[in-house]
Amino acid sequence: MSNGDDGSRPAQGAPGPPSPAPTASSATPLLRLRGIEKHFGAVQALYGVNLDLPAGAITCLVGDNGAGKSVLTRTISGIHQPDKGEVFWEGRPVHIRSPRDASRLGIETVYQDLALADNLDIVQNMFLGRERTRRGLLDEDSMEHTAKETLASLRVTTVRSIRQPVVSLSGGQRQSVAVAKAVMWNSKLVLLDEPTAALGVVQTAQVLALVRRLRDRGLGVMMISHNLNDVFEVADRIAVMYLGRIVAEKPASELDRQTTVQYMTTGGELYIAERQAALGA
Amino acid sequence: MTLDTDPGVAPQEEKLEMAADLTAAKEVAATDIPPELVAQSFGGYLRAWMARIRSGDSGVLPVLLGLIGITIVFEIISPNNVFLNTGNLVNLFQQSAVFMVLGMAEIFVLLLGEIDLSVGYVGAVGGAIAIQLVQPVTINLPWWLAIAFALVVCALIGAGMGFLITRLRLPSFVVTLAGYLIFNGVLLIILLLGPFSGYPTLCTSSCSGAQNNSHIIYQLMWGTIDPTVSWIGLAVIVALFGGSMWWRDSKRRRSGLVAPPPSLTFLKIALIAVIGVVLLLICNANRGRGVVQVVGVPWVIPIVLALLVVWMVLLERTRFGRYVYAVGGNPEAARRAGVNVNRVRTLAFALCSATAGIAGLLYAANQGGLSNNVNGGQLVLYAVAAAVIGGTSLFGGRGRALHGVLGGLVIGAIYNGLYLLGLAAQYQFIATGIVLLVAVTVDALSRRGAATGARA
Ligand SMILES: Nc1ncnc2c1ncn2[C@@H]1O[C@H](COP(=O)(O)OP(=O)(O)O)[C@@H](O)[C@H]1O
Numbered sequence: 001m002s003n004g005d006d007g008s009r010p011a012q013g014a015p016g017p018p019s020p021a022p023t024a025s026s027a028t029p030l031l032r033l034r035g036i037e038k039h040f041g042a043v044q045a046l047y048g049v050n051l052d053l054p055a056g057a058i059t060c061l062v063g064d065n066g067a068g069k070s071v072l073t074r075t076i077s078g079i080h081q082p083d084k085g086e087v088f089w090e091g092r093p094v095h096i097r098s099p100r101d102a103s104r105l106g107i108e109t110v111y112q113d114l115a116l117a118d119n120l121d122i123v124q125n126m127f128l129g130r131e132r133t134r135r136g137l138l139d140e141d142s143m144e145h146t147a148k149e150t151l152a153s154l155r156v157t158t159v160r161s162i163r164q165p166v167v168s169l170s171g172g173q174r175q176s177v178a179v180a181k182a183v184m185w186n187s188k189l190v191l192l193d194e195p196t197a198a199l200g201v202v203q204t205a206q207v208l209a210l211v212r213r214l215r216d217r218g219l220g221v222m223m224i225s226h227n228l229n230d231v232f233e234v235a236d237r238i239a240v241m242y243l244g245r246i247v248a249e250k251p252a253s254e255l256d257r258q259t260t261v262q263y264m265t266t267g268g269e270l271y272i273a274e275r276q277a278a279l280g281a
Numbered sequence: 282m283t284l285d286t287d288p289g290v291a292p293q294e295e296k297l298e299m300a301a302d303l304t305a306a307k308e309v310a311a312t313d314i315p316p317e318l319v320a321q322s323f324g325g326y327l328r329a330w331m332a333r334i335r336s337g338d339s340g341v342l343p344v345l346l347g348l349i350g351i352t353i354v355f356e357i358i359s360p361n362n363v364f365l366n367t368g369n370l371v372n373l374f375q376q377s378a379v380f381m382v383l384g385m386a387e388i389f390v391l392l393l394g395e396i397d398l399s400v401g402y403v404g405a406v407g408g409a410i411a412i413q414l415v416q417p418v419t420i421n422l423p424w425w426l427a428i429a430f431a432l433v434v435c436a437l438i439g440a441g442m443g444f445l446i447t448r449l450r451l452p453s454f455v456v457t458l459a460g461y462l463i464f465n466g467v468l469l470i471i472l473l474l475g476p477f478s479g480y481p482t483l484c485t486s487s488c489s490g491a492q493n494n495s496h497i498i499y500q501l502m503w504g505t506i507d508p509t510v511s512w513i514g515l516a517v518i519v520a521l522f523g524g525s526m527w528w529r530d531s532k533r534r535r536s537g538l539v540a541p542p543p544s545l546t547f548l549k550i551a552l553i554a555v556i557g558v559v560l561l562l563i564c565n566a567n568r569g570r571g572v573v574q575v576v577g578v579p580w581v582i583p584i585v586l587a588l589l590v591v592w593m594v595l596l597e598r599t600r601f602g603r604y605v606y607a608v609g610g611n612p613e614a615a616r617r618a619g620v621n622v623n624r625v626r627t628l629a630f631a632l633c634s635a636t637a638g639i640a641g642l643l644y645a646a647n648q649g650g651l652s653n654n655v656n657g658g659q660l661v662l663y664a665v666a667a668a669v670i671g672g673t674s675l676f677g678g679r680g681r682a683l684h685g686v687l688g689g690l691v692i693g694a695i696y697n698g699l700y701l702l703g704l705a706a707q708y709q710f711i712a713t714g715i716v717l718l719v720a721v722t723v724d725a726l727s728r729r730g731a732a733t734g735a736r737a
């Protein structure tokens with residue numbers, strides 16, 4: 001990439017030393033969370049969250065409303081700081097203190113509320129905060145070229161002009177722009193918070209196809225969704241959250257809808273056993 | 282780009298996706314997008330432009346139509362059809378200058394969705410500081426140093442208000458209302474400090490060497506450029522500006538980026554040239570009465586236009602400008618994109634106040650000095666009115682420096698025309714108020730049009 005920000009990004013070397021934490025898979029995941037806790041005043045949103053996000057796989061994070069999925073996403077992307085716990089990036093312990101830190105590692109987020117500026121056009125939104133300049137002035141030509149290439153490579157072909165303001169886009173197009181924005185920066189891990197929540201059938205299919213394309217080019221993807229149809233359509237791995245805890249983390253093939261719903265609504269056996277143990281102690 | 286390669290997609294899946302995309306394209310075709318972006322020819326552009334106007338997003342068209350309407354009405358009803366006399370038109374430009382610059386000042390904060398009610402008095406404070414500093418009996422500072430000092434003070438005032446607004450999260454409405462009162466008081470104090478207590482004046486004619494600095498500030502408004510020099514200047518500006526515009530557009534066309542067709546680029550350049558020629562013909566005609574010949578472009582015109590160009594470049598071609606629009610459109614998106622939102626806001630208030638300082642200087646030059654009857658309250662209302670009449674949104678994220686200039690011209694024309702009719706201030710207030718209401722209505726309607734268009 002010819003982007004000027006790249007110089008500041010630390011070199012991504014070979015996978016780091018094996019993580020001290022026990023792991024199910026043999027390869028080091030891109031991102032590993034161990035014992036993450038987060039509270040807001042009296043409200044505890046995350047309890048000892050352990051989660052692995054490997055490269056080249058779609059991990060779907062499911063859970064009921066208020067389970068803490070968005071808080072977990074914002075913690076990974078540097079908007080919230082965890083109160084406790086460890087974060088490993090490619091095996092090395094890291095502290096992600098801001099969205100900038102996350103971008104520098106190669107983590108990009110598509111937020112539930114999109115975070116696009118309606119009054120700016122597609123190119124302007126995709127480069128927001130990382131504009132290219134030449135002699136102090138914005139280098140619109142080069143930004144437009146890159147944005148165009150990125151959209152074409154992701155086969156986001158329905159926008160009529162990449163100079164149209166985002167306000168004039170349909171929901172699916174906005175989501176596609178937000179995703180394209182996230183992958184334009186050499187990102188290795190893309191977090192998607194409910195990317196299909198507000199979309200119709202056709203647009204949902206469009207966005208899910210886009211998500212698969214990210215996986216196919218080797219990126220790690222974490223997608224949050226309420227919709228189990230969407231989840232089982234794309235997921236390689238599924239993690240279920242219940243009241244701030246991860247109560248299941250399995251390959252998608254080992255889960256079916258019914259079990260997943262059970263985990264989502266009751267926390268599953270693991271949680272029940274844990275609670276009984278806590279009561280007994 | 283590392284993303285060019287797209288491995289591992291089976292051709293079959295590709296076909297399926299193409300089908301999905303095609304359906305989506307049909308569904309999306311109904312939504313409202315600026316149609317000129319996809320137009321390829323000049324005729325296509327015109328049709329696209331009409332479609333866009335019908336959809337409610339009309340840019341500077343309403344203010345241009347308004348300007349033409351006001352001109353026709355005043356030309357017909359003014360005594361002896363004096364409105365379009367060259368002398369009166371030059372006078373009108375000079376009167377409008379303060380409104381134009383104040384309008385440009387206000388746009389910096391309106392773009393953020395904020396407001397600055399203090400621009401009138403902060404600007405006057407800047408003017409008063411400069412005037413007091415160049416008086417021969419005080420410290421007789423060189424004129425440029427006095428101006429620079431005054432503008433820096435104004436910028437610091439704006440930065441201070443911006444600090445209170447961003448760090449203490451106070452509403453800009455209240456902070457700048459306090460500023461309005463405070464700097465009204467400060468203005469009176471500064472006016473009383475100097476040698477001509479209460480009424481510091483500028484040297485207007487037959488000035489001796491010691492009064493030179495004072496005279497130059499007066500000349501900002503009243504000095505004129507030699508006609509020959511002005512024609513050469515216009516030729517150079519049109520050549521440079523038109524050349525760079527042509528070069529940029531054709532380069533974008535060649536590399537397949539969004540660009541207007543050559544005919545439109547040519548038309549834009551021609552329009553600028555025609556406006557320049559008409560302006561010079563007006564200003565270089567003799568507007569003196571009797572034997573005294575008065576010709577030439579008043580300095581204030583190139584000053585205002587230069588300020589317009591600088592602020593347009595800052596807002597539309599730099600990172601800072603982009604961030605102003607982003608913060609105005611969606612502050613949370615800007616914050617997550619790593620934009621230092623507080624710094625952008627504070628800087629915008631500083632630039633607003635500094636620009637107001639320039640307006641204050643022009644006001645003082647126009648009046649030949651300053652007195653304690655500067656009406657800062659009226660000035661700020663005209664500043665907001667100029668911006669909104671020009672097409673800037675009160676809701677943030679939409680507006681251009683150009684809007685301040687066009688809106689200021691409308692206010693100047695109303696002011697001038699009603700004066701020619703011998704109608705007193707009360708009618709001027711009423712007329713400006715009505716124009717402002719019309720402008721806000723246009724803004725609100727076009728917002729609604731854009732919103733419903735997007736959800737359609
Ligand atoms: N900024 C915040 N301040 C206080 N509480 C919050 C904040 N963000 C989220 N919460 C709380 O954390 C819990 C998890 O919320 P969230 O992550 O948004 O759930 P979801 O899984 O539906 O995305 C909720 O109880 C919510 O009220």
Ligand SMILES: [Mg+2]
Pocket residue numbers: 069070112193
């Ligand atoms: Mg959520």
